[in-house]
Amino acid sequence: MGVLKRYGANLPISARTPGVNLEEGSTPLVRLDRIGGDLGIELWGKLEGCNPSGSFKDRGMVLAVAKALEDGARALVCASTGNTSASAAAYAAHVGAPCYVLLPSGKVAMGKLAQALIYGAKVIAVDGNFDRALEMAREASRKLGFAMVNSVNPYRLISQKTGAWEICEELGRAPDIHAIPVGNAGNISAYWAGYKDFREWGKISGLPRMVGFQAEGAAPLATGKPCPNPETVATAIRIGNPVSAERAKSAVLESGGEFGAVSDEEILAAQAMLAAKGGVFAEPASCAALAGLIKLRGAKRLPEGSKVVMVLTGNGLKDPDAALRQTGEPIRIGSSMEELLEALAQ
Numbered sequence: 533m534g535v536l537k538r539y540g541a542n543l544p545i546s547a548r549t550p551g552v553n554l555e556e557g558s559t560p561l562v563r564l565d566r567i568g569g570d571l572g573i574e575l576w577g578k579l580e581g582c583n584p585s586g587s588f589k590d591r592g593m594v595l596a597v598a599k600a601l602e603d604g605a606r607a608l609v610c611a612s613t614g615n616t617s618a619s620a621a622a623y624a625a626h627v628g629a630p631c632y633v634l635l636p637s638g639k640v641a642m643g644k645l646a647q648a649l650i651y652g653a654k655v656i657a658v659d660g661n662f663d664r665a666l667e668m669a670r671e672a673s674r675k676l677g678f679a680m681v682n683s684v685n686p687y688r689l690i691s692q693k694t695g696a697w698e699i700c701e702e703l704g705r706a707p708d709i710h711a712i713p714v715g716n717a718g719n720i721s722a723y724w725a726g727y728k729d730f731r732e733w734g735k736i737s738g739l740p741r742m743v744g745f746q747a748e749g750a751a752p753l754a755t756g757k758p759c760p761n762p763e764t765v766a767t768a769i770r771i772g773n774p775v776s777a778e779r780a781k782s783a784v785l786e787s788g789g790e791f792g793a794v795s796d797e798e799i800l801a802a803q804a805m806l807a808a809k810g811g812v813f814a815e816p817a818s819c820a821a822l823a824g825l826i827k828l829r830g831a832k833r834l835p836e837g838s839k840v841v842m843v844l845t846g847n848g849l850k851d852p853d854a855a856l857r858q859t860g861e862p863i864r865i866g867s868s869m870e871e872l873l874e875a876l877a878q
């Protein structure tokens with residue numbers, strides 16, 4: 533029914549807020565017993581790739597765009613590693629607003645670039661990384677009076693809390709551990725705030741430990757050191773200077789959780805495992821969460837039998853190149869039955 537309809541009573545909307553709706557949210561929470569069995573836990577995956585533009589960004593974008601319309605914004609602007617731009621472009625198209633997106637040139641997965649372009653946004657490839665593109669987008673929004681729809685926009689994070697609310701409603705409680713990839717650090721902050729809301733409202737009693745995972749080449753929070761030249765196969769989280777760093781640090785500290793870093797190899801291995809043992813195809817950044825859980829298990833720091841939810845933030849179809857680089861080729865045959873039977877017997 534869309535996030536604004538399902539949770540409108542708990543979101544800052546009024547009679548003047550337009551009812552934007554692409555039927556985002558209410559995503560599947562899937563129990564992954566084969567992988568959970570390997571890790572000795574009860575594992576659930578929140579399939580945020582099932583949102584209309586294929587990532588969790590839609591949850592927050594719907595409110596950010598509704599508020600921008602309510603405030604009479606002339607246009608939307610964002611910087612993005614890909615998913616925010618796809619989401620902003622989709623909602624802009626849906627409501628008929630101009631949209632400008634700044635992307636780090638050559639570092640955005642093909643599917644996301646195709647989305648921003650086909651939804652009709654003006655796409656600008658910046659010869660710099662995401663962190664620089666974000667500074668430029670912020671300045672442009674100030675100079676030109678455009679609504680900034682990155683997670684610096686408070687409505688984004690408020691509406692992203694709905695992911696935590698859904699999990700609690702479905703499980704009837706909070707998980708013991710909430711695992712999530714961290715880039716600009718907005719989503720981990722939003723989930724933590726969402727869990728705390730539910731406890732404050734008396735709907736749950738316990739809170740999860742928040743564990744956030746970054747890619748080794750872009751891990752300012754896990755290492756505690758700035759990262760001026762981030763690099764990783766998980767381009768969605770190729771971020772060196774997270775805007776919501778302080779909020780995310782509080783989430784980890786207050787919840788007794790931790791940040792961790794995982795290598796590109798570990799991320800890709802987790803992606804393959806999730807697909808082959810879970811039937812879920814998530815993009816590399818999403819799989820940093822599973823890679824992190826595997827690492828915790830290896831270090832004997834994943835309590836046996838824990839109820840764990842990981843947020844699978846984006847759809848694997850957005851970045852088919854990353855998957856194809858690690859899979860084999862199909863078996864090629866002619867069109868005879870003999871060849872087919874031979875191939876099937878291999």
Ligand code: F0G
Binds near residue numbers: 713715719845
């Ligand atoms: N997973 C995916 C698939 C993402 O696209 C992002 C962020 C994250 C995780 C990290 O979330 O930034 O809230 O910590 N993508 C942003 C973008 C930066 O521009 O699409 P975060």
